[in-house]
Each structure stands twice: as structure tokens, then as C-alpha cells.
Amino acid sequence: MRAMILQKPGFELSMSDVPMPKPNSKQVLIRIRACGVCRTDLHIVDGELVNPKLPLILGHQIVGIVEEVGKEVSQFQIGDRVGVPWLGHTCNCCRYCRAHQENLCDYAQFTGYQIDGGYAEYTVADERFCFTIPANYPDLQAAPLLCAGLIGYRALRMTGDAQNLGFYGFGAAAHILVQVARYQKKEVYAFTRPGDDSGQKFARELGAVWAGSSDELPPQKLDAAIIFAPAGHLVPAALKAVVKGGVVVCAGIHMSDIPSFPYDILWGERMVRSVANLTRQDGEEFLTLAPKIPITIQVQSFPLSAANEALEALRNGKINGAAVLVID
DSSP states (O other): OEEEEEOSTTSOOEEEEOOOOOOOTTEEEEEEEEEEEOHHHHHHHTTSSOOOOSSEEOOOOEEEEEEEEOTTOOSOOTTOEEEEOSEEEOOSOSHHHHTTOGGGOTTOEEBTTTBOOSSBSEEEEEGGGOEEOOTTSOHHHHGGGGTHHHHHHHHHHTTTTOSEEEEESOSHHHHHHHHHHHHTTOEEEEEESTTOHHHHHHHHHTTOSEEEETTSOOSSOEEEEEEOSSOTTHHHHHHHHEEEEEEEEEOOSOOOOOOOOOGGGTTTTOEEEEOOSOOHHHHHHHHHHGGGTTOOOOEEEEEGGGHHHHHHHHHTTOOSSEEEEEOO
């Protein structure tokens, strides 16, 4: 099969012919139709997430068709359309798994990081960590739901009943979550890179009540803020924008160093917290909710062979919505 391979961090992916994987007794073989391109992929390519499996097939927002099932598989059949997310394996016995916090499992393995992912024509995945895709979502629109949507949904839940929300960084996750927030009768204030007029316009079109630069304060105090951009300097900026008792949620898997800041912007029982990975329950809840809203996904598609171009476009903020590789 064809696959885009990362041989070493810091280098571009290379198109290669590699053996098709074989499913074990608990896995399904999936013919991939689409795979979302995520900022986490960039963190792996750039060496900011250390110790990936090498050589590695990136990609953890996979949509495809089951072509073969292992002998112990009971959840899926040949011909089913499934999605494969970031969380690919847990131990089921560590203190976190026992406490229903599988996203924090000490021995978790992640798709497109320790497990080969979706920048390829085929992949294998543990059936227990696959999802059924809602029927009314085409492949390209379904792929971003599996990370941008799921991690964003988990981050949104961390804001509780906050009504005025700030979204710092308006990429794939934020463009999905603004629709969820509107459905929940909440107001979103969108913050983009300075000078990103296109991104601010996009945010307003999707329902943000205000959109401006990340170096600005919003026109009113926020109940909570979610930081999607991997920029540590946004943490004190968001703390200055939230009310007493407000929460700032860092939604990325990697962030640049957070600069020192005066205690008075944290005081007043403000809180800073992170979101780590996802649980299968998150996935089941979100994929049930998405068609009820219904969430509309804006996609910029690339052929598999253009994975490097897609990553570079994402790096430079040239994607409005989500980037998705089309596998044919």
C-alpha cells in the first residue's frame, strides 16, 4: 500500500510503498477514505512530541471501511464505516483506567504516534477504540470530528455552565465548537492571530458575537476561555479576560512555555487547567450530538501525496476550517 512516512522528526514525509498491515484477533483492517490533518501531527513532525514510533505513519482522524475483522471482533462487520481517533489503546488496569480516566492511562498508545495512523491507504485498529460514523456525514466532513471535534468537546465541557466563552485560535476545533456553543445558547468571542482578518470574518460567519486579535481584550469579561493555539503567552492574556472564578482551558497537547505573570490575574479563584486526550465516552456523546445540531464542517482537501503541503498550510494558518487528506 501507499503511505506517507515520517522517517525522522524535522524532515518532510516521504511517499513509500509498504506492506499492508494484518489485523490481530481484536483488530479491524480499514480501507481509509479520509484522514484529517491535525496540529498534533505538526508537533510530532517538529519533534515537540518526543519518542514517536519511527518510521511512522501519521494521522489520527481516520474514516474508512472495514475490510477484514479479527476472530475476536464482535462490534463491527466487513463493510461498516468507522472512525479511528487519537486514543488507540489503554491498559485497563492502571489507577486511571480503574477510575474511568482512560485518557490519562499510564500505558496508553496513540494513533499516528505510537501506532501507525491514517496517512495511508489502509490501517489496523483495535475495535474497542473505533467509532461508528453518523450516517449523514460524508467522509471528509466526518474526519475532523474525530479529534478537532472530540478534544474540543472535552475542552468545552471543562468550562461548565459558562455563558460567555473566549476561543483563542480559530482553527479546526474552534470552528466546530462555536457551533456547539451556539446550540447551547452560549456566546463566543473569537481571538485570532493579529492581522488575520479572514479568520475573524470566518468566526463571525459561524456565529461568534465578536472577533478580534489575541492581543486585544474582548468588549466584556469572559466566563471562561479555551486556548486552542499552542502559544503559552495566551494563558496570561486569557486570564486577564476572564471574570473572578473563571477558567482558562488549555486544549492542546503541546504548548510553548507560559511566561511568568503577576499573581493578581490568577487571584479571585481563577483556574488554569489542561485537557489531555479523550475518552471513548467523549466520542460516543459527541458523535451523537453532532448530527442533532447539526455541525457543519468546512474542509480544505488534499490528496495523500500532498500531505506535506497540507501540514505547511496548517502551520502557516492558511486553513479556514479543517484540512483533510483524501485517500483514493
